[in-house]
Amino acid sequence: xxxxxxxxxxxxxxxxxxxxxxxxxxxxxxxxxxxxxxxxxxxxxxxxxxxxxxxxxxxxxxxxxxxxxxxxxxxxxxxxxxxxxxxxxxxxxxxxxxxxxxxxxxxxxxxxxxxxxxxxxxxxxxxxxxxxxxxxxxxxxxxxxxxxxxxxxxxxxxxxxxxxxxxxxxxxxxxxxxxxxxxxxxxxxxxxxxxxxxxxxxxxxxxxxxxxxxxxxxxxxxxxxxxxxxxxxxxxxxxxxxxxxxxxxxxxxxxxxxxxxxxxxxxxxxxxxxxx
Amino acid sequence: xxxxxxxxxxxxxxxxxxxxxxxxxxxxxxxxxxxxxxxxxxxxxxxxxxxxxxxxxxxxxxxxxxxxxxxxxxxxxxxxxxxxxxxxxxxxxxxxxxxxx
Numbered sequence: 001x002x003x004x005x006x007x008x009x010x011x012x013x014x015x016x017x018x019x020x021x022x023x024x025x026x027x028x029x030x031x032x033x034x035x036x037x038x039x040x041x042x043x044x045x046x047x048x049x050x051x052x053x054x055x056x057x058x059x060x061x062x063x064x065x066x067x068x069x070x071x072x073x074x075x076x077x078x079x080x081x082x083x084x085x086x087x088x089x090x091x092x093x094x095x096x097x098x099x100x101x102x103x104x105x106x107x108x109x110x111x112x113x114x115x116x117x118x119x120x121x122x123x124x125x126x127x128x129x130x131x132x133x134x135x136x137x138x139x140x141x142x143x144x145x146x147x148x149x150x151x152x153x154x155x156x157x158x159x160x161x162x163x164x165x166x167x168x169x170x171x172x173x174x175x176x177x178x179x180x181x182x183x184x185x186x187x188x189x190x191x192x193x194x195x196x197x198x199x200x201x202x203x204x205x206x207x208x209x210x211x212x213x214x215x216x217x218x219x220x221x222x223x224x225x226x227x228x229x230x231x232x233x234x235x236x237x238x239x240x241x242x243x244x245x246x247x248x249x250x251x252x253x254x255x256x257x258x259x260x261x262x263x264x265x266x267x268x269x270x271x272x273x274x275x276x
Numbered sequence: 277x278x279x280x281x282x283x284x285x286x287x288x289x290x291x292x293x294x295x296x297x298x299x300x301x302x303x304x305x306x307x308x309x310x311x312x313x314x315x316x317x318x319x320x321x322x323x324x325x326x327x328x329x330x331x332x333x334x335x336x337x338x339x340x341x342x343x344x345x346x347x348x349x350x351x352x353x354x355x356x357x358x359x360x361x362x363x364x365x366x367x368x369x370x371x372x373x374x375x376x377x
């Protein structure tokens with residue numbers, strides 16, 4: 001084994017120390033053999049540049065080897081957005097990129113980065129090839145809760161009868177039967193949502209090479225807040241299949257569901273590098 | 277290490293958790309009450325009392341949620357616990373699962 005071979009990324013990364021050493025903030029790895037400056041587009045206006053090794057290059061900025069941390073959430077948000085802007089800019093400039101998550105800092109200078117690229121060369125090459133002409137898209141499908149309930153009542157005679165019965169009951173004396181209706185409708189909604197999620201997943205899977213099911217959705221725009229999430233997916237899609245995916249989602253939207261389709265993003269959810 | 281706590285947040289979080297647990301227990305009581313009513317073993321008077329007691333509890337919880345603006349906290353706690361709560365507190369589901377086993 002050569003010098004440094006087999007060392008993991010974790011060991012190379014900084015863990016807080018009293019004396020601050022030189023570090024490199026790592027945005028992504030791209031296909032390029034050139035040493036380029038991308039300008040002062042980095043976190044806190046840092047100069048972002050490439051460090052090449054053969055035909056792959058790391059997109060970095062020079063920093064101290066300590067993580068970016070702040071109690072000011074706006075500041076952190078700004079940093080995260082800058083990180084994403086650099087990754088997006090690199091995608092535009094170089095095509096496929098292997099993105100790193102926010103605050104990935106390597107302890108050392110450009111030589112350490114070159115060493116990292118040399119050690120991981122085969123893996124980086126393989127991932128860049130595998131992700132070539134592909135991007136990550138996020139699909140979220142919502143339903144109006146009332147529409148879902150209407151649909152269930154139309155299909156379920158027993159619940160329909162219960163609804164009619166409870167509507168004639170006095171308020172307090174009929175409380176439990178109204179709750180029964182609510183609980184049953186809730187259960188039925190959950191079953192229907194799970195069924196729909198499976199259907200949508202299989203329709204989307206036809207156009208995606210890989211798919212991850214997301215359990216939670218963060219930061220929903222205001223106009224989706226009154227809707228119920230049925231399913232959310234991150235999909236790795238080849239550029240030739242984006243149109244097909246768009247059409248499949250168009251069909252789902254015509255059936256009366258609200259579809260949120262965003263991308264292309266760098267394939268954050270689909271990079272498989274393992275230890276380097 | 278000193279832990280700094282925002283009093284407003286703590287109150288909302290703690291009250292939200294308590295109310296969420298009360299909601300989960302209320303749902304279990306409601307399911308039990310319905311089973312009793314539907315079994316036909318309760319007198320009409322007992323049925324009315326059960327309905328009124330649970331309607332009062334519902335009203336009280338709604339009032340607390342509204343007064344303290346904790347509906348979102350309660351929903352998110354219940355969401356987080358829904359799978360556990362659903363298995364734990366829904367005897368119909370136990371029967372179904374036992375039947376399938």
